[in-house]
Amino acid sequence: xxxxxxxxxxxxxxxxxxxxxxHPRGSSRPRNDxxxxxxxxxLAFDALIDAGFDLSMxxxxxxxxxxxxxxxxxxxAGDGMAVDVDSTLVDRTLASIAQADRLSGSRAEAMLVxxxxxxxxxxxxxxxxxxxxxxxxxxxxxVLMRVGALVTAPxxxxxxxxxxxDRTLARIxxxxxxxxxxxxxxxxxRRMADVLSMAAAGLLAAxxxxxxxxxxxxxxxxxxxxxxxxxxxxxxSTYATDYREQLPVASASLAGPTWWDVGNGPGxxxxxxxxxxxxxRYATLRDFACPGNPASERxxxxxxxxxxxxxxxxxSYSYHVMFSSVKPQWGERHGDTPMVVLADKSPVxxxxxxxxxxxxxxxxxxxxxxxxxxxRSDGSGAWLSSPQNGDDNxxxxxxxDHALADARAEMRRSGARVAxxxxxxxxxxxxxxxxxxxxxx
Amino acid sequence: MRTLIERHQxxxxxxxxxxxxxxxxxxxxxxxxxxxxxxxxxxxDAERRFRPWLFTIAANxxxxxxxxxxRRRTLDLSAPMDGxxxxxxxxxxxxxxxxxxxxIPAPDAALQRRETSVKVQGILDALPYTLREILLLAxxxxxxxxxxxxxxxxxxxxxxxxxxxxxxxxxxLWKAKADAQAAREAPE
Numbered sequence: 001x002x003x004x005x006x007x008x009x010x011x012x013x014x015x016x017x018x019x020x021x022x023h024p025r026g027s028s029r030p031r032n033d034x035x036x037x038x039x040x041x042x043l044a045f046d047a048l049i050d051a052g053f054d055l056s057m058x059x060x061x062x063x064x065x066x067x068x069x070x071x072x073x074x075x076x077a078g079d080g081m082a083v084d085v086d087s088t089l090v091d092r093t094l095a096s097i098a099q100a101d102r103l104s105g106s107r108a109e110a111m112l113v114x115x116x117x118x119x120x121x122x123x124x125x126x127x128x129x130x131x132x133x134x135x136x137x138x139x140x141x142x143v144l145m146r147v148g149a150l151v152t153a154p155x156x157x158x159x160x161x162x163x164x165x166d167r168t169l170a171r172i173x174x175x176x177x178x179x180x181x182x183x184x185x186x187x188x189x190r191r192m193a194d195v196l197s198m199a200a201a202g203l204l205a206a207x208x209x210x211x212x213x214x215x216x217x218x219x220x221x222x223x224x225x226x227x228x229x230x231x232x233x234x235x236x237s238t239y240a241t242d243y244r245e246q247l248p249v250a251s252a253s254l255a256g257p258t259w260w261d262v263g264n265g266p267g268x269x270x271x272x273x274x275x276x277x278x279x280x281r282y283a284t285l286r287d288f289a290c291p292g293n294p295a296s297e298r299x300x301x302x303x304x305x306x307x308x309x310x311x312x313x314x315x316s317y318s319y320h321v322m323f324s325s326v327k328p329q330w331g332e333r334h335g336d337t338p339m340v341v342l343a344d345k346s347p348v349x350x351x352x353x354x355x356x357x358x359x360x361x362x363x364x365x366x367x368x369x370x371x372x373x374x375x376r377s378d379g380s381g382a383w384l385s386s387p388q389n390g391d392d393n394x395x396x397x398x399x400x401d402h403a404l405a406d407a408r409a410e411m412r413r414s415g416a417r418v419a420x421x422x423x424x425x426x427x428x429x430x431x432x433x434x435x436x437x438x439x440x441x
Numbered sequence: 442m443r444t445l446i447e448r449h450q451x452x453x454x455x456x457x458x459x460x461x462x463x464x465x466x467x468x469x470x471x472x473x474x475x476x477x478x479x480x481x482x483x484x485x486d487a488e489r490r491f492r493p494w495l496f497t498i499a500a501n502x503x504x505x506x507x508x509x510x511x512r513r514r515t516l517d518l519s520a521p522m523d524g525x526x527x528x529x530x531x532x533x534x535x536x537x538x539x540x541x542x543x544x545i546p547a548p549d550a551a552l553q554r555r556e557t558s559v560k561v562q563g564i565l566d567a568l569p570y571t572l573r574e575i576l577l578l579a580x581x582x583x584x585x586x587x588x589x590x591x592x593x594x595x596x597x598x599x600x601x602x603x604x605x606x607x608x609x610x611x612x613x614l615w616k617a618k619a620d621a622q623a624a625r626e627a628p629e
Contacts, residue, residue: 110609113539117605121586124604128583139541146545147608148580150561150615154455164454165446168472172442172479226487231445234491238448284444380488 045069116140127331218368221291225316225344225366226373226381228287232317232342233379235283239276240330247322247330247341247377248276250307254323258427260349260441262312270440272308274319274342279304290316290344292366312353316366318346318395318439324430332377334435340394342439343387344372348395349440352425360393360404360423361386389437397429398436446475449492453499456581460503460573462566470506474499493582497592500574507570538609543616564614572607579604 044058044065051057051066058066112120119133119140126132128148133141239248255267266272277283285304289296299314309315320328320341328339344364351358363386364372371385374394387394393401400423407421431438453474457467477498478485485494546557565573579589586604590597 110606110613111537112605112609112612113537116538116540116608119540120605120608121601124579124584124586124589127585128580143540143543143545144608146547147540147611150545150557151459151565151577151611152455152580153558153561164468164471165443165450168446168475169443171472172476230485230487230491234445234448237490237492282448287444379490382488 041065041069116144120144218370222367222370222373222383225290225292226383228290229317229342229373229375229381231287232277232283233375233381235277235287236342236375237330237379239280239282245330247273247320247328249273249322249327250276250279252323254428254430259321259323260312260353260427262315262441263308263310266307269308270319270321270323271312271315273322274317275308279307288316290366292316292368293345312350312441315441316345318343318349318441321429321431321438321440324432326431326434328377328434330377332435338376338378338380339435340374340389340392340437340439341377342375343384343394343437344374346395346440348423348425349427352427353441355424357422357424358395360396360400361388362395363387392435392437394437394439396423397431397438398433399429401436442475442479445491449495452581453496456496456577457499457503459562459565459577460500461506462562466506466510467503470499470502473502473506477502493584493588493592496578496582500578500593504570504574538612538616540608540612543612544619545612545615560615560618564611564618567614568607568610571603572610575600575603576607576611579607 040062044062047058047062048055048066048069055063055067115137119137122133122137123130123141123144128145130138130141130145236247240246250266250272253267256264259268259270261268262271263269274288278285278288281304285300285302289300293299293313293316295311295313296316299309299316302309302314320339328341332338344366347362347365348358348360350365363369366372371383372387373381374384374389375381384394391401391405393404396404403421425440427440429438450471454467454471457470457474458464461467461470474495478495481498485491565577568576575589575593578584578593582589582592584592586597586600589604590600593600
């Protein structure tokens with residue numbers, strides 16, 4: 001097929017149609033807004049390629065369309081360049097087709113061998129920690145982690161804008177702030193009678209609403225505190241990632257007689273262990289300020305670099321005592337649930353410091369004695385209406401937990417009241433059992 | 442909020458840059474993700490971890506962004522065709538990937554090299570979005586299948602098979618590129 005076709009290339013091209021939506025072959029999905037050849041033109045184009053651009057080899061039914069395509073591309077032998085077409089168009093088109101085919105082919109066919117699948121499953125089950133994978137699969141898991149290192153490594157020269165945080169905050173602020181309604185209309189108050197009426201109505205409303213507002217205030221403080229706990233959970237998770245699953249520790253040993261000496265150095269204060277998070281900028285002091293603690297505002301003005309809060313009053317949250325050799329790790333579980341590692345402020349420590357006897361079942365003072373937020377070693381949080389978490393009293397060391405459990409068992413057995421039990425902490429008690437929570441100050 | 446943004450910025454930006462393939466787009470999605478997290482804060486379950494929640498929001502925003510962009514993928518036609526007839530090129534017979542036979546560099550070996558970085562991004566760009574998303578989420582988050590299924594709201598079996606496919610596809614493309622490079626560098 002070499003002859004000229006009457007009307008020329010322009011007339012022939014008019015027979016080619018673009019159909020943006022029709023995809024008869026179903027071999028590739030269309031991208032939005034991309035023009036596509038009609039079904040027949042696609043068939044003709046494919047036939048032309050299959051025939052090595054020899055029109056005589058194209059089936060009769062498609063030859064005319066194939067000729068139009070060939071004309072358009074300036075490929076018909078003997079026709080010369082019917083239109084001014086980029087001479088590299090064919091090469092580029094074929095290259096793109098080949099590349100797309102190759103990519104789609106590789107997607108469809110690539111499968112891991114069974115051993116790699118098994119290693120990947122084991123690795124995922126171990127939360128992508130090679131040490132948690134069975135020894136026989138560890139080598140393959142190591143290679144899988146190399147894949148991870150490749151895809152998570154920063155891109156060469158990658159730097160995000162310095163002001164990204166500011167721009168993000170500005171965008172959030174812009175969304176949060178609704179434009180104020182324009183002030184229109186007449187003044188609200190015209191006469192003294194209006195003012196007095198409004199004042200009376202205000203008093204009446206206040207007397208009715210005061211209990212509701214107080215309740216809302218408590219709820220609001222409780223929610224703020226819960227949000228604090230969630231933020232601290234995130235901070236602790238990041239810390240644990242950086243320190244091989246360890247929970248924050250400022251000093252591994254107890255240098256003084258008591259661990260409730262807040263502000264007296266890391267070896268004498270368990271709160272200094274928790275203070276590692278703001279000190280190392282994993283969280284802010286504001287994140288550790290429960291609004292239910294009267295000294296919370298003052299605590300936010302502490303110097304984060306000083307290593308601890310200034311005094312016990314400023315501490316809003318009690319942290320698992322970390323001076324024992326039995327230290328929990330991030331994500332550690334005992335039984336069905338992970339252990340509690342952080343809670344609202346302990347009333348037991350507060351009373352014990354004053355030399356008072358304590359009630360192990362007393363709730364935290366942070367929320368008016370209603371209960372306390374706790375954070376578990378997997379970052380999850382919960383509201384407990386009692387400090388008794390199963391057999392574990394979060395304010396007390398294991399020895400007291402056992403005494404309480406024995407007393408309860410005795411009560412169940414004999415039906416009689418057990419003699420009043422009085423507890424006091426000295427501040428030098430340490431956790432002795434793995435999985436048993438004991439928080440302070 | 443500032444602390445939260447600053448704390449998650451490095452990892453989340455790296456994740457989004459890999460997912461979208463571009464820094465400017467990643468910054469847009471980063472802002473949208475935090476905006477969404479702020480707006481939907483009341484729906485956040487305090488018993489769950491914040492980071493997976495944020496990354497899932499970011500992945501959804503990235504998907505929207507890529508859809509919006511009406512992307513016309515520009516194939517790098519000036520570059521040699523990887524594996525196109527070269528030694529060890531991809532053939533239909535290479536259905537199964539044995540990772541022990543793929544030369545994946547150790548984490549401390551040349552990861553910072555521009556060439557490697559570009560190669561990794563090229564491969565990620567070539568993966569379908571669902572595979573790219575699950576590969577990055579799994580490795581950035583280090584979550585178990587159950588946790589990923591929970592976060593993405595897809596069946597456990599889908600997570601498993603999708604991650605298998607993603608790793609296999611990545612390894613296959615990596616090998617193909619390495620083979621093509623070796624073929625180019627081999628003496629005539």
